[in-house]
Amino acid sequence: MKNIVIIGGGIAGVETACALAEGGNHVTIIERDDKLGGKLNQWYCLFPDFKKSTQVLDYIKNRIKNFDIELKLKSTVEKVEPNGDGYFIHTGNVRYAADAVVLAVGYDLFDATRKEELGYKIYDNVFTQADIEAKFRSGDLNTTFGKAPERIAIVHCVGSRDEKCHNMYCSKVCCVTGVKQAIEIAKFLPKTEIFCFYMDLRMYDKHFEELYRSAQEHHNIQFIRGRVSEVSATPDQRLSIKTEDTLSGRPMKMKLDMIILLAGMEAKKNTRQVARLFDVETEESGFLRSQDFHLGAGILSRKGIFAAGACISPMSIKETIENARSTAMQVNQYLKTL
Amino acid sequence: MDFGYTTLETRSIDYDKFDRKLIEYLLQYEPSLLVCMACGGCTATCSAGNLVDFNIRRIQLMVKRGETDTLKAEIDKCMLCGKCMLICPRGVNLRNVVMLIKKKLSIDSGQLATKNNIK
Numbered sequence: 001m002k003n004i005v006i007i008g009g010g011i012a013g014v015e016t017a018c019a020l021a022e023g024g025n026h027v028t029i030i031e032r033d034d035k036l037g038g039k040l041n042q043w044y045c046l047f048p049d050f051k052k053s054t055q056v057l058d059y060i061k062n063r064i065k066n067f068d069i070e071l072k073l074k075s076t077v078e079k080v081e082p083n084g085d086g087y088f089i090h091t092g093n094v095r096y097a098a099d100a101v102v103l104a105v106g107y108d109l110f111d112a113t114r115k116e117e118l119g120y121k122i123y124d125n126v127f128t129q130a131d132i133e134a135k136f137r138s139g140d141l142n143t144t145f146g147k148a149p150e151r152i153a154i155v156h157c158v159g160s161r162d163e164k165c166h167n168m169y170c171s172k173v174c175c176v177t178g179v180k181q182a183i184e185i186a187k188f189l190p191k192t193e194i195f196c197f198y199m200d201l202r203m204y205d206k207h208f209e210e211l212y213r214s215a216q217e218h219h220n221i222q223f224i225r226g227r228v229s230e231v232s233a234t235p236d237q238r239l240s241i242k243t244e245d246t247l248s249g250r251p252m253k254m255k256l257d258m259i260i261l262l263a264g265m266e267a268k269k270n271t272r273q274v275a276r277l278f279d280v281e282t283e284e285s286g287f288l289r290s291q292d293f294h295l296g297a298g299i300l301s302r303k304g305i306f307a308a309g310a311c312i313s314p315m316s317i318k319e320t321i322e323n324a325r326s327t328a329m330q331v332n333q334y335l336k337t338l
Numbered sequence: 339m340d341f342g343y344t345t346l347e348t349r350s351i352d353y354d355k356f357d358r359k360l361i362e363y364l365l366q367y368e369p370s371l372l373v374c375m376a377c378g379g380c381t382a383t384c385s386a387g388n389l390v391d392f393n394i395r396r397i398q399l400m401v402k403r404g405e406t407d408t409l410k411a412e413i414d415k416c417m418l419c420g421k422c423m424l425i426c427p428r429g430v431n432l433r434n435v436v437m438l439i440k441k442k443l444s445i446d447s448g449q450l451a452t453k454n455n456i457k
Binding site: 157161162163164199200228245249250252 | 375381383384388395396
C-alpha cells in the first residue's frame with residue numbers, strides 16, 4: 001500500500017483523495033482550516049444550473065465517508081524532507097511518509113481594496129461577488145441602509161486582465177459568475193435594474209452562452225461594454241460610476257444603489273511559500289507550473305509532487321472535480337513506476 | 339454635363355488605401371499602443387472627454403485604421419493630464435501617443451525642425 005499526502009481539503013483535495021483511496025492507497029489530507037470544502041463553503045449556488053453549493057459539499061462529505069482517509073485539520077506543513085523515492089512531510093509534531101504528494105491549496109479572491117478607485121471598503125454598498133453569495137445565503141439583498149436596491153452594477157474584470165495589479169491573465173469564471181448573480185438578483189428583486197459592465201464576455205463552457213442569453217431575454221439584464229474607471233459616493237447616499245459606453249463611443253455616468261465587483265481568482269498568498277517548501281516551480285502569476293500545458297497538467301517540476309484544482313489556474317467547480325480525477329490518475333500511474 | 343448628382347464618399351474604411359506613416363511612427367516610439375483592448379477606461383476617466391466631445395480611445399483606433407482627417411483638431415483637445423495612463427489595464431502610454439501625434443503632425447507640416455527637414 002502506497003502513502004499519499006494531500007495538501008488542502010477543498011473540493012480538489014477531497015476528490016483527489018477519494019479517487020486515490022479508491023485505488024487502494026493510504027491517503028492523508030492536511031487542511032489548514034477546521035473543516036473540509038474550502039472556498040465552496042462561502043458560496044450559495046453554482047453556474048450554470050443554479051445547483052446549491054451545499055449539494056456539491058454534501059457529495060464530497062458523503063464520498064469521503066466511504067474511505068479510510070486520515071484527516072489532519074487545523075494543520076499546516078512545516079517541513080519537507082526527501083525519503084528515498086518519496087518524502088517526509090512534517091506538520092506539528094507528526095511526520096508523514098509520502099510516496100507522492102498532491103498540492104491542492106486552492107486560490108484567493110483578488111483583494112478588491114487594491115483597486116482603490118472602485119471604492120471597496122471605502123463606500124457603503126460596494127461588494128464583491130463573495131459578499132453577495134453571503135447575502136444570498138442570508139436571504140437579505142438590501143443595501144446597508146436597509147432598502148431594496150433600485151439599480152445594481154456588476155463590474156467585470158476586477159483585478160484580472162489588469163497590468164496595474166500585475167494580473168495579466170483572465171480569471172475566466174467571473175464573467176459567468178456575474179451573469180449568474182445578475183439572474184439570481186433579478187429573480188429575487190424583479191423590479192431592480194441590473195447592469196453588467198464588461199470588456200469581453202467569456203462564456204467559454206457548455207450552457208454559459210445560453211445563460212447570458214437568458215439573462216437578456218428573461219431578466220432584462222443590460223450589458224454595457226466598458227471598463228468602470230471610477231466609483232464615487234453621491235450626497236444622497238447613492239453611488240456613481242464612470243465608464244465609457246464603448247459601443248456608442250461616449251463617456252457614461254450612472255447613479256446606483258449597489259455595486260458588485262467581480263474579483264478575479266489569484267494564486268493563494270502562500271502558494272509561493274508552499275512551492276518553495278516542496279521545491280516546485282510557480283508561474284509568473286503565482287500559480288503552480290505544470291510540466292506541460294497540454295500533456296502534463298498537474299504534474300509539477302519535482303518527481304512525485306502533483307497538483308490539483310485552482311492552485312494550477314482559475315477553474316470552475318466542475319473543472320476542479322475533473323482536474324482532481326485526472327491528477328489522481330496521473331498519481332496512480334506514477335506510483336506504479338516506483 | 340452636370341446632372342445635379344455627386345458621388346458620396348463611402349462610409350467604409352478602405353484599409354488598402356491608408357497611409358501607414360503615422361501609425362508606424364507611433365509604434366516605433368510607443369510600442370505599447372499595440373496592446374489596447376478597447377476597454378474605454380481612458381475615455382471614461384479623461385479630463386477633456388468629460389467636458390467636450392473628445393474620445394481618446396476612438397482616436398487611437400482611427401489612427402490604427404488610417405482615418406486621420408480630423409486628427410489635428412481632435413488631438414488639440416487633450417489636456418495632457420495623464421489619467422488615461424494611470425487607469426489603463428494594459429499599460430498603454432496614451433499621453434506619449436498624443437505627444438507623438440502632435441510632433442509628427444508638426445514635422446509633416448514643416449513647423450518643427452528635425453534632422454531630416456533642416457535644409
